[in-house]
Structures are given as C-alpha cells and as structure tokens.
Amino acid sequence: MTESEKMQEQQNESTDITEETELTSSEVDADKNSFEGETETTPQALDEPEVMQSEGESDNEHNDDSPNFENQTEEAIENPNGTGDSFKSDETDAVTLAENSQGEEKKPSTDAIKKLLSNKTVLIGVGIAVVALIVIGLFATHTICFHDWAEATCTEPETCNICGRTQGEPAGHNWKAATCTEPETCSVCGATQGSALGHSVSEWTVDTEASCTSTGLRHGKCTRCGETVQETIPKAKHTPGDWEVTEEAKISPSGTITPGKKARKCTVCGQVVETESFTPDISKSKMNALKKADSYLSWGAFSEQGLIEQLEFEGFSQEDAEWGVRYCGADWNEQAYKKANKYLSWGSFSHKGLVEQLVFEGFTYDQAEYGVSKTGL
Ligand SMILES: [Zn+2]
Ligand SMILES: [Zn+2]
Ligand SMILES: [Zn+2]
Ligand SMILES: [Zn+2]
Structure with a gap:
C-alpha cells in the first residue's frame, strides 16, 4: 500500500x-x-x-x-x-x-470462480490420488518399508519380517566346549561341531583278563568327568610255539620231491596260527643215502634205528644216513610186522620174547607190539 x-x-x-x-x-x-x-x-x-x-x-x-x-x-x-x-x-x-x-x-464472475474452484478441487483430488497410488505402490513393492526387524540369529543377520531385507552380521554361535560325551555345542541354537572327547581313564581295574580266545572286562574312573567307565578288553594275541612238521615231505629214490607241511600252534590255546609248506634241502650224498635205504628196504625189514646204523656201516655220515632214512617213506609199524614174521619163520617165539627181540633190533616198544600182535602171536 x-x-x-x-x-x-x-x-x-x-x-x-x-x-x-x-x-x-x-x-x-x-x-x-x-x-x-x-x-x-x-x-x-x-x-x-x-x-x-x-x-x-x-x-x-x-x-x-x-x-x-x-x-x-x-x-x-x-x-x-x-x-x-x-x-x-x-x-x-x-x-x-x-x-x-x-x-x-x-x-x-462467481461462476468463473466456482469453475476455477471446482477445477482446482478436481486437480487436487487427482493429485492426492496419484500420490496415494505411488505411495501404495512403493509399499507394495517394498521399495519403501517400515522395517520390522527380527533379531539376528547365530547364522542369519537382522532380517525384516516384511520385506526380507537384512542388516548387520549374523550373531555367530556361542560355542560351549566339548565334553566326554557331547561335541562342541552352541548354547543358543544347539548346533554342534567336531566330536565328543570320550572318557579319559588313566587307571584301569581289570575285572576279567582277556585271553587269545575271549575278551576281557575292565573299569576305571574318568579323570575329566568322574564317571565310572567300563569297557571290554580286546582278545589277546596268540602265542605261537615252534614250527612242527605236520606232513613229511616225500622224496622218491629217483629224486621226485613232494613238499611237506609244517605249522606253529599257539602255546596257550593250541590253535594253529601259522602254516607253511617246506621242501628239504637235498645234497648228492643225502640222495645216495636215500637210494641205499630204499634198496635195503626192498629185500629186508628194518627198524628206523637199524637202517640208520646199516647206512653208517656202509660209510654214510650220520647226517646223510639219518636224512636218507627220514625220507625213505618206510612205515615202521609195517616194518616191525615184516620183521616179526621173519623171526617166526626162523624159530619159535613167545609174544613177549618176540617183542623184546624187535625192541633189540631198534623198533620202539609200540612198533614191536603192533608188529607181533599183527602176526597173531
Ligand atoms: Zn522391511
Ligand atoms: Zn548357534
Ligand atoms: Zn569322562
Ligand atoms: Zn591262543
């Protein structure tokens, strides 16, 4: 103004x-x-x-x-x-x-104003509607969200319940140390990692000793948790003895060898724990001794001891003579029977007298008894 x-x-x-x-x-x-x-x-x-x-x-x-x-x-x-x-x-x-x-x-004029007014109102109305639609759209597409944050968990960060957006880092597990029976465990969510430590017993009391045929039993106190723990003692190992020939090797006078078998038995339980086949080592002099033993057996009856003495008499060493007799394949019981028959063909004998004669010839008492009995005397 x-x-x-x-x-x-x-x-x-x-x-x-x-x-x-x-x-x-x-x-x-x-x-x-x-x-x-x-x-x-x-x-x-x-x-x-x-x-x-x-x-x-x-x-x-x-x-x-x-x-x-x-x-x-x-x-x-x-x-x-x-x-x-x-x-x-x-x-x-x-x-x-x-x-x-x-x-x-x-x-x-009033009309014009009214017109203008109504135009204005419509424009404002449309404007508000458009703005409202845009806002609704933004909310619907979660472009705008009044986030409702759910607390972060061990493995998930803070997450919006409405739009799913996240913020920050996961809380991480709260590990509780492993025990004798439980692995490392999260006190919040119960997740585990690694394995239980197992009991630790330093002093055991044996209830039943284990053997090579049965398990044992023992108990002791865990030094970590104090619990009394019982456990089985595994079977003990066998105790192998010396090698024993279970089947003699056979060597024919022509030199063909059939390997023998030997085994080791457990000295505790007697179970055969190891077996092996074997071939005796052969020298020329040994083979000759064997051939000589074979020829003696073809015309006469001999005890094992008698045949070894005969070969030594022929000039073979004791080692070669014993080796030759061992592999000659003679059945000494049958040799005793043959020898008994020969004596009976030469003269009269009592059972006892003939047995004593065969023992004198180098047969064992059992071999002699077998041979004499087989003649029917
Ligand atoms: Zn949200
Ligand atoms: Zn956890
Ligand atoms: Zn324990
Ligand atoms: Zn055993």
Whole structure:
C-alpha cells in the first residue's frame, strides 16, 4: 500500500460506514450488471469504495473491533449476493489489488470462480490420488518399508519380517566346549561341531583278563568327568610255539620231491596260527643215502634205528644216513610186522620174547607190539 493510498484510506475512514451503507443498495444494482457480464468493467465510483473495503478488511484482520468489519458481516447477511460479494473481496483480494495498481479493474464472475474452484478441487483430488497410488505402490513393492526387524540369529543377520531385507552380521554361535560325551555345542541354537572327547581313564581295574580266545572286562574312573567307565578288553594275541612238521615231505629214490607241511600252534590255546609248506634241502650224498635205504628196504625189514646204523656201516655220515632214512617213506609199524614174521619163520617165539627181540633190533616198544600182535602171536 502506497503512502498516498494510506492517506486516502484515513480520509475515507470517517465516511466509510455511511458510504458503505449507501453503497449497499446501489452496489446491488451495479453488481447485477457487473455479475451478468463476466468481465464487464464496473463504474469507477462504485469500485473505489470496494477497493477501500478490501483494504479496510485487511486491516481488520488485525483489529476485530473495527466497525468496518462488523458492517461487512452485516452486509454479507443482508445482501443476497453478499456471499459472492464477500467471497470476491476475500479470494480475489490479490487480484483486485493487482488490478487496482494497474488502474484497470476486472471482476471475475462467481461462476468463473466456482469453475476455477471446482477445477482446482478436481486437480487436487487427482493429485492426492496419484500420490496415494505411488505411495501404495512403493509399499507394495517394498521399495519403501517400515522395517520390522527380527533379531539376528547365530547364522542369519537382522532380517525384516516384511520385506526380507537384512542388516548387520549374523550373531555367530556361542560355542560351549566339548565334553566326554557331547561335541562342541552352541548354547543358543544347539548346533554342534567336531566330536565328543570320550572318557579319559588313566587307571584301569581289570575285572576279567582277556585271553587269545575271549575278551576281557575292565573299569576305571574318568579323570575329566568322574564317571565310572567300563569297557571290554580286546582278545589277546596268540602265542605261537615252534614250527612242527605236520606232513613229511616225500622224496622218491629217483629224486621226485613232494613238499611237506609244517605249522606253529599257539602255546596257550593250541590253535594253529601259522602254516607253511617246506621242501628239504637235498645234497648228492643225502640222495645216495636215500637210494641205499630204499634198496635195503626192498629185500629186508628194518627198524628206523637199524637202517640208520646199516647206512653208517656202509660209510654214510650220520647226517646223510639219518636224512636218507627220514625220507625213505618206510612205515615202521609195517616194518616191525615184516620183521616179526621173519623171526617166526626162523624159530619159535613167545609174544613177549618176540617183542623184546624187535625192541633189540631198534623198533620202539609200540612198533614191536603192533608188529607181533599183527602176526597173531
Ligand atoms: Zn522391511
Ligand atoms: Zn548357534
Ligand atoms: Zn569322562
Ligand atoms: Zn591262543
């Protein structure tokens, strides 16, 4: 508001009320014309107080006691067109001011304002709807989310229950040390890793000793957890004895060798724990001794001892003679029977006398008894 306008306002202030009242009737008439034509220019005389009224009203916003304001309100009630009129002063205040400054006044009609208003409302409505849709869309696609964070677990970071987004790091397991019977275990989720330590017993008391044929039993206290632990003692190993010939090798006088078999038995349980076949080592002198033994057996009956002595008499060494007799393949029981028959063909013998004669010839007592009995004596 310029200085001159203020001055004019002050001058008009005193006559304002009367002027307004007077104007009210003429204004109605004037307005009839001006409202019918939308952009019709209102008479200068009528317009001036109108502008003053607007300006007075602006002041009255800060001073409610102003008679101008009260008058305006009365006017609004009395005047059938007051609503529009009053609105015009309110809403187009800036417009009027602008028009006033240009010195050329144009009054927008109520219809136009209403139109503008309704257009504005529609535009605002559409705007709000679009914004609402966008916001709903953003929420629906989880582009925007008021996260509802679920606490981080051992293996999962903090996770939103709504959109599934995560933040931070997993909490990690809270490992509890492994025990005798349990592996390392997470006290939160129960996950395990590694294996249980197993009991640790340093001093065992044997309940049953293990042997090579049966397991044993022992118990002891775990030094870690104090529990009494019982366990089986595995079977003991066999104790192998010396090698024994279980089947003699056979060597024919022509030199064909059939390997023999030997075995080792456990000295505790007697079980055969190892077997082997064997071939005796043969020298020329040994083979000759064997051949000589074979030829003696072909015409006479000999005891084992008698045949060895015969070969030694022939000049073979004791070792060769024994070797030759061992592999000659003679059945000494049958030799005893043959020898008994020979004695019986030469003379009369008692059973006892013939047995003693055969033992004298080098047979064992059992061999002699077998041979004599077989003759029927
Ligand atoms: Zn979320
Ligand atoms: Zn865990
Ligand atoms: Zn233990
Ligand atoms: Zn054994």
